[in-house]
Amino acid sequence: MDIWQRIENDHANIAQLIHETPNALNGPGVVRSRERLLGDLIDALDRHGAALAAGLYPPLRREARTARLVDELAHEQAAFMRDLRALARRRGGSGWLNRFEDVTYAVDQCLHRHVHELVPAARALLSAEAAERAGHAYVRAKIQALRGDGALLGGALGGGAATGAAVAAVAGLALLAWRLAGSRRRSAGGDRSEGGNAGRQTRPVGVGSGRPGPDRGTRSASGERRGGEELRARQERLLDEAIEETFPASDPIAPKRITR
Numbered sequence: 001m002d003i004w005q006r007i008e009n010d011h012a013n014i015a016q017l018i019h020e021t022p023n024a025l026n027g028p029g030v031v032r033s034r035e036r037l038l039g040d041l042i043d044a045l046d047r048h049g050a051a052l053a054a055g056l057y058p059p060l061r062r063e064a065r066t067a068r069l070v071d072e073l074a075h076e077q078a079a080f081m082r083d084l085r086a087l088a089r090r091r092g093g094s095g096w097l098n099r100f101e102d103v104t105y106a107v108d109q110c111l112h113r114h115v116h117e118l119v120p121a122a123r124a125l126l127s128a129e130a131a132e133r134a135g136h137a138y139v140r141a142k143i144q145a146l147r148g149d150g151a152l153l154g155g156a157l158g159g160g161a162a163t164g165a166a167v168a169a170v171a172g173l174a175l176l177a178w179r180l181a182g183s184r185r186r187s188a189g190g191d192r193s194e195g196g197n198a199g200r201q202t203r204p205v206g207v208g209s210g211r212p213g214p215d216r217g218t219r220s221a222s223g224e225r226r227g228g229e230e231l232r233a234r235q236e237r238l239l240d241e242a243i244e245e246t247f248p249a250s251d252p253i254a255p256k257r258i259t260r
Contacts, residue, residue, distance in 0.1 A: 003055055003135035004119060010048045011111050017041040018104045022097055035091065038100075042084050045107065047145040049077045052114075055138030056122050059130060066121050073113060080106040 017040055024034040057074070060066040083103040090096060126134065 003131060003138050004123070006051075006135065006138055007048075007114065007119065010044070010051070011114070014041065014044050014048065014107070014111065017044060018107065022100055026092065035088070038084070038088050042081070042088060045077075045081060045084070047142050049074075049081070050145045051138040051141045052118075054141035055134040056118065058137075059126060059134065060118075060122060063125055066125065069113075069117055069121065073110060073118060076106065076110045076113075080110065 017037055020032075021034055021037040021041060024030070024032060024037050026033045026035055053074070057070045060070050080103055083099075083106070087096070087099055087103060090099075122131075122134075
């Protein structure tokens with residue numbers, strides 16, 4: 001899945017939360033309350049903004065024709081996020097729905113600019129390789145945001161869609177560590193048996209060695225090595241691929257049935 005599809009999926013999730021939040025109820029026994037959905041919307045927008053700031057904004061800021069657009073979108077995001085957090089602190093009351101509609105109209109306008117201005121400009125400017133790098137940065141930023149926004153602690157207290165995404169992201173990192181550890185073990189076994197040097201101790205490389213360097217296990221990892229690819233570059237590529245295989249395609253869409 002490329003960065004353009006990730007942006008589209010994030011937009012779909014945000015639109016669904018905007019649609020469901022005003023129709024939800026608060027009170028005992030309500031699983032997906034209005035308050036909880038508004039919190040999920042704020043989290044989804046935070047993660048989407050962080051991902052754009054890491055993936056697309058840096059290369060576009062370096063171009064004079066798109067730098068102003070990026071600054072405008074970042075300013076719009078900051079404004080509606082401030083208003084949404086103020087609305088969350090109100091916890092209902094007179095005029096809450098009208099204010100919610102006003103703020104989410106600003107969200108809709110910003111996402112419309114993403115689709116019709118930001119993405120077309122980025123597609124025109126970025127090469128395929130640059131778009132791939134942007135996609136990797138987009139995924140990493142979302143994982144970092146998930147790990148930092150309290151979603152995992154929230155899961156211990158009640159679960160929810162954001163928690164599921166956080167658990168999946170962290171599980172992906174654990175799977176990656178397991179894969180690389182297995183590769184190291186296979187590589188170490190090969191070193192001991194190659195060239196009649198069975199039992200020879202090898203110098204540790206990578207994690208635990210106290211120094212950086214291309215991971216020896218990367219040589220034996222699955223997948224073909226691209227022509228002329230350095231070991232360090234291959235390790236970085238395998239890292240990105242493993243993360244993307246296990247990270248959700250988008251934040252989970254909020255369920256249709258929200259009151260029981």
